[in-house]
Amino acid sequence: MEHWDEVRTAYQVARQGTVSGAADALGVHHATVIRHIDALESRLGVKLFQRHARGYTPTESGQDLARVAQATEDQLSQLAGRIKGRGADVSGDLMVTSIIEISDFIVPILARFQEAHSDLTVRYLTDARVFRLEYGEAHVAIRAGAAPEEPDNVVQPLMKLDIGLFASQAYIKRHGLPKDESDLANHWFVGSDNVDSRAPFQMWLRRHVPYDRVVFRTTETQSMLHAIREGAGIGFVARHRGKADPSLTEVMPPVEEWSPQLWIVTHVDLHRTAKVQAFVSHLKEAVRVSELAKS
Amino acid sequence: MEHWDEVRTAYQVARQGTVSGAADALGVHHATVIRHIDALESRLGVKLFQRHARGYTPTESGQDLARVAQATEDQLSQLAGRIKGRGADVSGDLMVTSIIEISDFIVPILARFQEAHSDLTVRYLTDARVFRLEYGEAHVAIRAGAAPEEPDNVVQPLMKLDIGLFASQAYIKRHGLPKDESDLANHWFVGSDNVDSRAPFQMWLRRHVPYDRVVFRTTETQSMLHAIREGAGIGFVARHRGKADPSLTEVMPPVEEWSPQLWIVTHVDLHRTAKVQAFVSHLKEAVRVSELAKS
DNA sequence: CATACAGTGTGGTTTTTTGCACAGGAGTTT
DNA sequence: AAACTCCTGTGCAAAAAACCACACTGTATG
Numbered sequence: 001m002e003h004w005d006e007v008r009t010a011y012q013v014a015r016q017g018t019v020s021g022a023a024d025a026l027g028v029h030h031a032t033v034i035r036h037i038d039a040l041e042s043r044l045g046v047k048l049f050q051r052h053a054r055g056y057t058p059t060e061s062g063q064d065l066a067r068v069a070q071a072t073e074d075q076l077s078q079l080a081g082r083i084k085g086r087g088a089d090v091s092g093d094l095m096v097t098s099i100i101e102i103s104d105f106i107v108p109i110l111a112r113f114q115e116a117h118s119d120l121t122v123r124y125l126t127d128a129r130v131f132r133l134e135y136g137e138a139h140v141a142i143r144a145g146a147a148p149e150e151p152d153n154v155v156q157p158l159m160k161l162d163i164g165l166f167a168s169q170a171y172i173k174r175h176g177l178p179k180d181e182s183d184l185a186n187h188w189f190v191g192s193d194n195v196d197s198r199a200p201f202q203m204w205l206r207r208h209v210p211y212d213r214v215v216f217r218t219t220e221t222q223s224m225l226h227a228i229r230e231g232a233g234i235g236f237v238a239r240h241r242g243k244a245d246p247s248l249t250e251v252m253p254p255v256e257e258w259s260p261q262l263w264i265v266t267h268v269d270l271h272r273t274a275k276v277q278a279f280v281s282h283l284k285e286a287v288r289v290s291e292l293a294k295s
Numbered sequence: 296m297e298h299w300d301e302v303r304t305a306y307q308v309a310r311q312g313t314v315s316g317a318a319d320a321l322g323v324h325h326a327t328v329i330r331h332i333d334a335l336e337s338r339l340g341v342k343l344f345q346r347h348a349r350g351y352t353p354t355e356s357g358q359d360l361a362r363v364a365q366a367t368e369d370q371l372s373q374l375a376g377r378i379k380g381r382g383a384d385v386s387g388d389l390m391v392t393s394i395i396e397i398s399d400f401i402v403p404i405l406a407r408f409q410e411a412h413s414d415l416t417v418r419y420l421t422d423a424r425v426f427r428l429e430y431g432e433a434h435v436a437i438r439a440g441a442a443p444e445e446p447d448n449v450v451q452p453l454m455k456l457d458i459g460l461f462a463s464q465a466y467i468k469r470h471g472l473p474k475d476e477s478d479l480a481n482h483w484f485v486g487s488d489n490v491d492s493r494a495p496f497q498m499w500l501r502r503h504v505p506y507d508r509v510v511f512r513t514t515e516t517q518s519m520l521h522a523i524r525e526g527a528g529i530g531f532v533a534r535h536r537g538k539a540d541p542s543l544t545e546v547m548p549p550v551e552e553w554s555p556q557l558w559i560v561t562h563v564d565l566h567r568t569a570k571v572q573a574f575v576s577h578l579k580e581a582v583r584v585s586e587l588a589k590s
Numbered sequence: 591c592a593t594a595c596a597g598t599g600t601g602g603t604t605t606t607t608t609g610c611a612c613a614g615g616a617g618t619t620t
Numbered sequence: 621a622a623a624c625t626c627c628t629g630t631g632c633a634a635a636a637a638a639c640c641a642c643a644c645t646g647t648a649t650g
Contacts, residue, residue, distance in 0.1 A: 001375035004299035004367070020597055029639050034599070044375065046382040047564040051447070052429035053597065053646035059431060059565070060387050061378045068374045072299070072367050079363045080296035080339065083356045087341040092355045134347040136354060151615095152346075269342040270354070315627060324609045329629065348616040348627065446645090 003043075004072075009036040010048055011069030014062055018055035090278045091119035097131040098124075098142035101199075101221045102161065102262070104241065106142065109286045113279055120275070133267040139276050140283075141265040145198055148263060154271045156280075158262040159287045163201050164239035165258075166248040170231030177251055178234075184209055190227045190235035193217040201236045201258040240290075298338075304331040305343055306364030309357055313350035385573045386414035392426040393419075393437035396494075396516045397456065397557070399536065401437065404581045408574055415570070428562040434571050435578075436560040440493055443558060449566045451575070454582045455554040458496050459534035461543040465526030472546060473529075479504055485522045485530035488512040496531045496553040535585075 001007070012022035013033060023030035037056070041048050048062035058066060086092055094113075098106050103126060114122045131137040134152055148155055167177065171188075178184050191214040192202050205214070216232040218224050228235040234251055236258070242248045264283065270276050296302070307317035308328060318325035332351070336343050343357035353361060381387055389408075393401050398421060409417045426432040429447055443450055462472065466483075473479050486509040487497050500509070511527040513519050523530040529546055531553070537543045559578065565571050 001371040002303075004303050004371070007371065008297075008299050018597065019599095030597085031599080031640085032638055035637080044378050044382070046378050046568070050429060050431045050562060050564045051598075052427075054430070055597065057431040061381055064377060064381075065374060068370050071370065075363050075366065076296045076299070076302065079360060082359060083339050083341050086356055086359075087339070132347075134345060135349070136345045136352040267345060269345045273341070313627065314629095325627085326610085326629080327608055330607080346628075350627065 003040070006036040006040045007065065007069050008073070009033050010040055010062070011066050011073065013037060013049065013056050014058045014066035014069075016055075017057070021055075086275075088274055089119065090117045090275045092275070093121050093123055094140070094275055094279055095123045095125060095131075095138040096140045096142070096279070097138040098126060099144055100126040101144070102142065102238075105238070109283060112286070113282050116282070117278070133265060136267075139266065139270055140279055142283075143263045143265050144260040145200075147261070148265055152268050154266045154268055156264045158264045158283065159291070160259040160261055162239045162254065163236050163258040163260075164242050164254045165234060165251045166228060166237045166242040166245075167234045167251050168229050168231045168247050169249065170247075171228075171234065172249060174231065177249075181208065181252070184234075185213065187213065188216075188233040189214045190216040190218075190224050190233040192224070193219045200260050204255065204257055205236075298335070301331040301335045302360065302364050303368070304328055305335055305357070306361050306368065308332060308344065308351050309353045309361035309364075311350075312352070316350075381570075383569055384414065385412045385570045387570070388416050388418055389435070389570055389574055390418045390420060390426075390433040391435045391437070391574070392433040393421060394439050395421040396439070397437065397533070400533070404578060407581070408577050411577070412573070428560060431562075434561065434565050435574055437578075438558045438560050439555040440495075442556070443560055447563050449561045449563055451559045453557040453559045453578065454586070455556055457534040457549065458531050458553040458555075459537050459549050460529060460546040460553075461523060461532045461537040461540075462529045462546050463524050463526045463542050464544065465542075466523075466529065467544060469526065472544075476503065476547070479529075480508065482508065483511075483528040484509045485511040485513075485519050485528040487519070488514045495555050499550065499552055500531075 009022060009026060009028075009032075012025050013019060016022045016025060019033045019037075020030050023033045026033065037049060044061075046061050047059055048065060049056035049058055096106070096110060103124075107124065110122050110124055114120055125131050125138055130143075131141065133139075133141055134150070142158060144161065147157075175187060178187050185208070187209075189205065189209060191205055192199065194202075195206075195211075197203070214233075216224075216227045216235075218227065224235055225237060225241075227233065228237065229245070229247055237245075237248065239250070239254065242250060264280055266276055266280065304317065304321060304327075307320050308314060311317045311320060314328045314332075315325050318328045321328065332344060339356075341356050342354055343360060344351035344353055391401070391405060398419075402419065405417050405419055409415055420426050420433055425438075426436065428434075428436055429445070437453060439456065442452075470482060473482050480503070482504075484500065484504060486500055487494065489497075490501075490506075492498070509528070511519075511522045513522065519530055520532060520536075522528065523532065524540070524542055532540075532543065534545070534549065537545060559575055561571055561575065
């Protein structure tokens, strides 16, 4: 039972009772309808209709086919409705991925977006590996660093991540604060365990401080923050978070170079959908508001 | 959502994950698959798949479509199985029609046929109007008289209906028996109420007996038999029935002309089906056996 | 009873669809 | 690192399907 189109025409013939009527309903020539029926019957080896001057009367088999095709048509039309609706609505799943470092910034935004769209299920994905938009692993990615250049991806700038260098009260009590940039080499640091880290502040740190001064190294940003709080060393923290933490003091004014650019990345195939559009604008708006609050 | 073939193509792409795989599965060129997907997506205004170098990954909408299409395929393949099975099996309905006059001959044959095919439902149709094979009103018709000549009908001779002229004991006691053919005009008859009856024995009666000698007229054969038994007049009865009835006496040897030819008529579209073939041969066999028993 | 009508069926033409060949990109293996 | 494999995508040719026109037939109608 291949050639589903023929089933559809047979269904219309059974409904209308005539080839001409079916042809009208389907918007094709009646000769086409006749040939579809003939082909279907000869393939099945069974007569689906009895032909007479007043039209076509379905046999038992024809009636059976009509019942099944009716169900199919119903399901397909419902499907079409759902799909078109989904194109226009904001519903279903929204999969967002980002580097873990900005999760505390992204999560509240996602939560508020979900509140605004009750039909939506938000899935926030962070992992060591990058999720690939072109395989449908995520709808929207927030990437840091140089502008991504994969083909088929739509890239827009989101914001610069404001990074500061912080030390805890405990650390300051023990070692004091660096007097200036050149004094940094005499201090102790919390940093990434990854020597190849592409994060600009880590690269800056490697240039300005001997690697053996980075005495606490971890792969997890979360642990890095804890280590700084515990006084294990001076380290980089998002400024909005560091300033909100009373146990932390900013060591020096932030250097422009530290701040990585964040990008919104979406796949072309999904970029135009209402869901993605809605989220992207929600995200931009949230950023705009928080920048406003800052100044 | 027209073009069901495209849905089927999209379904295979979702299943296989690649255009090439789907093309193989469908037995078409991969370019065709690509064009089907493109057409379907542009018609729906929604991306069903995300394209990448490793193949096509279904979006939410694509997955939804795949689910629906899966169900459709299942149903259609079941349908095909049923239909092909029905072509080979003897099952479903068997609609047989005949003139009411021979119902007592046909009904036992039908009953035995149904016994032999437990999946079959037998429907025996008799009515004043003729049921038309070309409208699918019956699968097999048993017609009397001249060979039917409608196009698209397959006609085969079945048998000659053996008709005799009978009178009841009550009638004979009152009026005696006709001495010869010319004496018939002095007797009383039971006949059809229909002056135009095409039944050959009725036409014979009209030629050999004044119409006012037909003193009991009825439209129903059943009633005719009753009237003869009650002594209302001499009348025509199927010989196998008349002879089996002890209250009836055959008035004269049957005239060749009385016996109408019976025909098996089927519609070409259904003639080749196993069901019709099985019944037709069953019917012929039953007739052959009863003829054998007669001689 | 003749006529109009609605519907089927078929040969020839046109349009659409499919198939083919090749280019190009991405992952994999040696 | 280079060759290999698998997959997508597109212009062009071939094949198939659809369309058109006309013939034909049974049915209803005045």
